[in-house]
Amino acid sequence: MSNSNYTVNFDTGEIATESAEVSCKQDTARGGVLSIHDYVKSLESDGTLLSKSYIRPESEKLRCKTDKKPFLMWRVGASFLKASQGSTGQPVPFGKKKPIKGFSADSRRGLMFAISGVRRDAPLPCFVTLTYPSAFPDPFSSKRHLKMFIQRLLRAFPDACGIWKLEPQDRGAPHYHLLIWGVDDAELKKWVPFAWHKIAGNGDQNHLFFHLGILHESKPCVSLVRSFRGVWAYASKYLGKTFSVAGWDDLHTGRFWGFVNKEKIPFGELVECELSRSHVFHVMRYQRRFSKRRLRASGFTLFCDSQQWVNNIFSEVQQ
Secondary structure, three states, rough: OOOOOEEEEEOOOOOOEEEEOOOOOEEEEOOOOOOHHHHHHHHHOOOOOOOOEEEEOOOOOOOEOOOEEEEEEEEEEOOEEEEEOOOOOEEEEOOOOOOOOOOHHHHHHHHHHHHEEOOOOOOEEEEEEOOOOOOOOOHHHHHHHHHHHHHHHHHHHHEEEEEEEEOOOOOOOEEEEEEEEEOOHHHHHHHHHHHHHHHHHOOOOOHHHHHOOOOOOOOEEEOOOOHHHHHHHHHHHHHHHOOOOOOOOOOOOOOOOOOHHHHHHOOOOOEEEOOOHHHHHHHHHHHHHHHOOOOOEEEEEOOOOOOHHHHHHHHHHOO
């Protein structure tokens, strides 16, 4: 918990800051630490709590927007460059979480940032597709199968890592696409069909044959991505898909994407560098021209060869 407690006054809409750190307040009578609710009660009894105000419990999150100067952010050797004019702001509480029922714009953006953060010189990943036979679970229940598959994958290949993505088929069945690093594609081709069939095949031999690629018009469920462009082809194909499948609109699907062994994914180092506002304007102008977008915003993110852009930017700044 931070060293400040935020108090919301519902009469004025203002957010006040208390200087004390609640989590470290000592209850001398009991010799322990006061909980946040005990602290609120003590303020009420002392008459020091704001009228109709509320201090958020420690279990609830608080998004605190801090003052930021203009900056550039990128991952070394990766594929995104963010320019921002900076920001100032008040602490803003998160809204109440609701069940995930779709692939939101924020989730789509997060997946795009994750893929663009992979180093361009990293070893090429394997592309894996996991499907279900004629009998299939709902999307949320299928996450148990995915969890089992990932656990077995990491037991068999401890260095494996990657990104997974949930997608509905036209028949309404969930299936998964994964980018996997750290495993030889020949070994993965031998292992994945049998491992997934044991988890989700329900005894259907055609399910196994389909993933082995020996059924008519089927392909092996594991293939090696041939170039870095192939990684972006994956991103553009599966990020752009819509999810208006019959029966999915009202389902609690859970998350639509996530990481496998995130610490080992070959991300580039994240760098944030403060620049003058004029230099940031200059960079954003180039970003808009390059992307042919005319958005007027306080920040701009471009998916590109970030290292090339950064080298050019700082060569101009030094002149």
